[in-house]
Amino acid sequence: MAESANFLSKLTVIFREELEQDDLTITMQTKQSDIESWDSLAHVRIVMRLEREYNIQLDVSEIEGINSVRGFYDAVESHSG
Amino acid sequence: MNFDLPWLERPTQEDRERLKFATSTSSDVDAEGLRRLVTRDWSEVELRSIGRAIRRYTRTQPIDGASTGQNEGPATFSLLLISQNTVTHLVDALIASSLRVGILLDCRTVEYQEPETWLAENRAKLSAAPPSASMYIPDRTSLNLNSCVGDPVLAAEGVNRAVDRVKRIADQLHEFTGRSVILQTLAVDVSDSQLSMDAWLPGSPRRILAAFNEGITQYARERSFPIFDVAAIADFVGAMHWSAGRYWYVAKLPFAPAFIPLYSYRLVQLLATMLGKSRRVLVLDLDNTLWGGLIGDDGIEGLTVGLGSARGETYLAVQRLALDYKRRGIILCIASKNTESIARDAFVRHPGMLLRESDIALFQINWRDKATNISAMADALSLGLDAFVFLDDNPAERKQVRDALPLVAVPELPSDPSEWPLVFQAAAYFEQLNFSAEDQGRTEFYRGNALRDVQAKTIGNHEEYLQSLHMIMTVTSFEPLGRTRIAQLISKSNQFNLTTRRYSESEIAGLEEAPEYETMQIRLEDMFGDNGMISVVICRKLNRIWEIDTWIMSCRVLGRGIEQATLRVLVDHARAANALELRGTYLPTAKNGLVRDHYAKLGFVEVDRAGTSGTTWKLVLSNYLAWEGPIEIREPHAAADSPKH
Numbered sequence: 001m002a003e004s005a006n007f008l009s010k011l012t013v014i015f016r017e018e019l020e021q022d023d024l025t026i027t028m029q030t031k032q033s034d035i036e037s038w039d040s041l042a043h044v045r046i047v048m049r050l051e052r053e054y055n056i057q058l059d060v061s062e063i064e065g066i067n068s069v070r071g072f073y074d075a076v077e078s079h080s081g
Numbered sequence: 082m083n084f085d086l087p088w089l090e091r092p093t094q095e096d097r098e099r100l101k102f103a104t105s106t107s108s109d110v111d112a113e114g115l116r117r118l119v120t121r122d123w124s125e126v127e128l129r130s131i132g133r134a135i136r137r138y139t140r141t142q143p144i145d146g147a148s149t150g151q152n153e154g155p156a157t158f159s160l161l162l163i164s165q166n167t168v169t170h171l172v173d174a175l176i177a178s179s180l181r182v183g184i185l186l187d188c189r190t191v192e193y194q195e196p197e198t199w200l201a202e203n204r205a206k207l208s209a210a211p212p213s214a215s216m217y218i219p220d221r222t223s224l225n226l227n228s229c230v231g232d233p234v235l236a237a238e239g240v241n242r243a244v245d246r247v248k249r250i251a252d253q254l255h256e257f258t259g260r261s262v263i264l265q266t267l268a269v270d271v272s273d274s275q276l277s278m279d280a281w282l283p284g285s286p287r288r289i290l291a292a293f294n295e296g297i298t299q300y301a302r303e304r305s306f307p308i309f310d311v312a313a314i315a316d317f318v319g320a321m322h323w324s325a326g327r328y329w330y331v332a333k334l335p336f337a338p339a340f341i342p343l344y345s346y347r348l349v350q351l352l353a354t355m356l357g358k359s360r361r362v363l364v365l366d367l368d369n370t371l372w373g374g375l376i377g378d379d380g381i382e383g384l385t386v387g388l389g390s391a392r393g394e395t396y397l398a399v400q401r402l403a404l405d406y407k408r409r410g411i412i413l414c415i416a417s418k419n420t421e422s423i424a425r426d427a428f429v430r431h432p433g434m435l436l437r438e439s440d441i442a443l444f445q446i447n448w449r450d451k452a453t454n455i456s457a458m459a460d461a462l463s464l465g466l467d468a469f470v471f472l473d474d475n476p477a478e479r480k481q482v483r484d485a486l487p488l489v490a491v492p493e494l495p496s497d498p499s500e501w502p503l504v505f506q507a508a509a510y511f512e513q514l515n516f517s518a519e520d521q522g523r524t525e526f527y528r529g530n531a532l533r534d535v536q537a538k539t540i541g542n543h544e545e546y547l548q549s550l551h552m553i554m555t556v557t558s559f560e561p562l563g564r565t566r567i568a569q570l571i572s573k574s575n576q577f578n579l580t581t582r583r584y585s586e587s588e589i590a591g592l593e594e595a596p597e598y599e600t601m602q603i604r605l606e607d608m609f610g611d612n613g614m615i616s617v618v619i620c621r622k623l624n625r626i627w628e629i630d631t632w633i634m635s636c637r638v639l640g641r642g643i644e645q646a647t648l649r650v651l652v653d654h655a656r657a658a659n660a661l662e663l664r665g666t667y668l669p670t671a672k673n674g675l676v677r678d679h680y681a682k683l684g685f686v687e688v689d690r691a692g693t694s695g696t697t698w699k700l701v702l703s704n705y706l707a708w709e710g711p712i713e714i715r716e717p718h719a720a721a722d723s724p725k726h
Binding site: 017018020022040041043044045047048049059060063064 | 106126130133167169170327328330331332333334338
């Protein structure tokens, strides 16, 4: 799980900056409905950061389909394979 | 992923660390540190963090309305953005970008709603607390701007309906707020068909978009509303890059987020001009900037400029750029480290030069550092350093000026001069709200001044010098022909400005026929040329007291007795209307210390001192002794039409 731990720590930094909450914590179980400030704008901003970080491009249905931290992880995994 | 603003300095690693520190939530916001750091070419996420930090800072010092920068404070501006799509995502980037030009921005947004409904529900709130300006952001979906290929009648109807809707929204905003409304043009939608025939085909997407943008632009001109030309920016970067693509579908973003820094930068340029902060001088280096080579080392024959070589043509393009700005009323100056006679000789004699001596208002060619020279130019032209842009190929010179004079805009330039025009134009330094005939002749005024200086030195005695100028001052009340120039003076004058009240062009139009106001626009000619309009006075007529609301004069004509002559005319008019007293106020700012004793010098008596908010003065008309001076005063529309001396 070292890979996912690495991913999680990167994603935590991104979440904190884009959701503008310095003390936010996320886990691999966190869902969009758990975090109030995770709205569609924040979602898009997180996507853009991940695309830049991992040099990938997610399409509309992927972006729309993600609603959890796990979803982000799976999307990044599927593009890096 | 972010579009660079290549004319801004790249942030270094040290800058990034300083930024983390300055924006950290664990301590007070380091506002001063932010001001110094914000000038870099930050990414969108970094701009947002700066914007957030500024918002934290302004929570302790709330902004209301627009101020030009009273005393040591920064200028403030409150902006309302109305869109039927997402717009809140721009706010922090706009706030950060505003800090670059010394503006503390408060930005509110209205999203995803029908503007008409929102306006109806919020009319009272808007009137009670109007923003300095509002901007309506159109989108083709809400406006039903759809193509009707081959049907010119239907196409025109559709366009007119859309334009009318924008007009109604703009009118309402203006009516409720009493302030300017900025209209944004619409960019090409890259999902529309675009065949070559569309260039002429009525009802094609291309023709419809052009007609729409033309319609709202014309309306904006009629109403003196500023235009934010997003269509032009999108064209410049390429519509297919500008397009939001996926981000439109997932979050209704209006354009690609990569261009948020550019959009913010350009909108802030517009806001700055609305606050009277426009840049007006372009200072140019010579060696390897206007020509290839070093005149001192290579001699005239060794310079590369002009047609005949690729390199020579690139420098010609830079000169053409400068000349184009001169024609827009920007003052050109030369700052070069050289022996003056040698460099100037090359300027005049090299056959490849496009710029001529007469295109340049000031030459500072010496061995002093460029910052010192630019400061001297600021004094000579009576302009603030924030009016200056400095173009130099040498990064060391650029750094010297940036460090010494942070208010001067110094674009970073690529090493290849062929790319300079592109970078320079994208920076849009000389954004203005208007263009007047006087802009075309501006260099002449400054050159005329240089000749006057020579005359003054020749005729040592000041009184005789003034006599020798044969000055003619023409006074008329505000009328439509002078409106643009009046608006320019009112929005740009900072030093000889007693109250620094900014009026929009439409407010000035309102004064033209207002019976309760006495307005004066003053022109000055002398034997060296026409100075154009150099002073503006607005006076409120309150029964027996006339209150001077605005008194502005161009610093170019200080020390000639214009103020005294102006007062004389004002007193004449006031007496003719049976007024007994004139009152004037001085509201101090960081820039108008020059006129602190203006009313004292004119014989007014101080009446009031309300804390630090200025001084009030009065002149009892029966005590006024008519001033006689070496200026011929003409009032072409006055009842008595013989010129007075």
